[in-house]
Amino acid sequence: MAPLPGPQFTVFTASYNRAHTLPRVYASLKAQTLRDFEWLIVDDGSTDGTAELVAGWAAEADFPIRYLVQDHGGKHKAANLGAREAHGELFLPLDSDDECRPEALERFAAHWAGIPESQRASFSAVTALCDDQHGEIVGSRFPRDPTDSDALEIRYRYHVTGEKWGFQTTAVRREFPFPEVDGQPNVPDAIVWNRISRSYRTRFVNEVLRTYHVDGNDSITQQSRSSAVWRAPAFALRWRVTLNEELDWFRHDPRWFVRAAANYSRFSWDQGRSFRDQGRDLTSPKARLLHAATAPLGWVLHRRDRAAAAA
Structure with missing residues (x-):
């Protein structure tokens, strides 16, 4: 160039x-x-x-x-x-x-x-x-x-x-x-x-x-540190990209991808997006499986975010 x-x-x-x-x-x-x-x-x-x-x-x-x-x-x-x-x-x-x-x-x-x-x-x-x-x-x-x-x-x-x-x-x-x-x-x-x-x-x-x-x-x-709920659109995008574009690195750091999946559902729920809509935005069966497996943790984190925002 x-x-x-x-x-x-x-x-x-x-x-x-x-x-x-x-x-x-x-x-x-x-x-x-x-x-x-x-x-x-x-x-x-x-x-x-x-x-x-x-x-x-x-x-x-x-x-x-x-x-x-x-x-x-x-x-x-x-x-x-x-x-x-x-x-x-x-x-x-x-x-x-x-x-x-x-x-x-x-x-x-x-x-x-x-x-x-x-x-x-x-x-x-x-x-x-x-x-x-x-x-x-x-x-x-x-x-x-x-x-x-x-x-x-x-x-x-x-x-x-x-x-x-x-x-x-x-x-x-x-x-x-x-x-x-x-x-x-x-x-x-x-x-x-x-x-x-x-x-x-x-x-x-x-x-x-x-x-x-x-x-x-x-x-x-x-x-720039602020309410997780307020920053949810940017954070949800970050973790969705990780799941859709980086999963070929899963074996090198599986715990990172577990965290990514839980945070993806967490911040998506913070945005008000349903679990089904979240899954539709994931592009591989492996990403959707990881998303489903970590959803309970994501829900707990989401509820914590909502409590903090309401305090």
């Missing part, structure tokens, strides 16, 4: 009322040793002065800063808009409350260039490790350095856990947009990454390039 006629990287940030944390991202980008990038911010309807803040940075920065605004519709919709509007060849999301190493873009470019030219068309991404603000690596390392694999194998065969960070080619991100679920602040990333895995490989490297801020109420992760 031919590179886009623009910078090598689009660093993409979705933001909603994050004027108090965006300076951390800006400082990280000002310090980058590789300068062939643009910063694309998609504002999800902020009301906290983000526009004025970004305008000041755009006037002084020595790299392009582009600022787009959408009606408040969620991070997944902002990501799709960002991928459509990106000018860079490589699309690198950086959350509005995180930071990265000064050499992050330079190292990503080097790892991408290190994939043999004859193989690169089969790759879409490079993914690295994260640490937290206390310097501790988040989750586990990859089995080799580098590991040429995909998100499904990394999850199911190698059981790698924890927050990771990397880019996809912009062309592939456009090919695999996030499902747009109305009324949801986010759709789980795994839906997209696992779908990409069936067509493209990733180079995974044991190098820490991003700091993921995990403590306190400023974290996007903390802010």
Whole structure:
């Protein structure tokens, strides 16, 4: 696939009322040793002065800063808009409350260039490790350095856990947009990454390039934790995709798929969908059997969600 006629990287940030944390991202980008990038911010309807803040940075920065605004519709919709509007060849999301190493873009470019030219068309991404603000690596390392694999194998065969960070080619991100679920602040990333895995490989490297801020109420992760009933459409979709598209990995982690089936029925009931309707959306006899076997657990979890919502 031919590179886009623009910078090598689009660093993409979705933001909603994050004027108090965006300076951390800006400082990280000002310090980058590789300068062939643009910063694309998609504002999800902020009301906290983000526009004025970004305008000041755009006037002084020595790299392009582009600022787009959408009606408040969620991070997944902002990501799709960002991928459509990106000018860079490589699309690198950086959350509005995180930071990265000064050499992050330079190292990503080097790892991408290190994939043999004859193989690169089969790759879409490079993914690295994260640490937290206390310097501790988040989750586990990859089995080799580098590991040429995909998100499904990394999850199911190698059981790698924890927050990771990397880019996809912009062309592939456009090919695999996030499902747009109305009324949801986010759709789980795994839906997209696992779908990409069936067509493209990733180079995974044991190098820490991003700091993921995990403590306190400023974290996007903390802010997005809410009623399970409210988030039910996105969560039900996540587990339905797991059952329909990933069951060939069952033998590597059967307990995960038992959990997936129970959560699929749980969040489907949270939405008000009947057991029969749930089954109709599953595409294989194995998925329907697992769904039926775990339905009692899903019902217990559903009732707990309803009790918590009513409290």
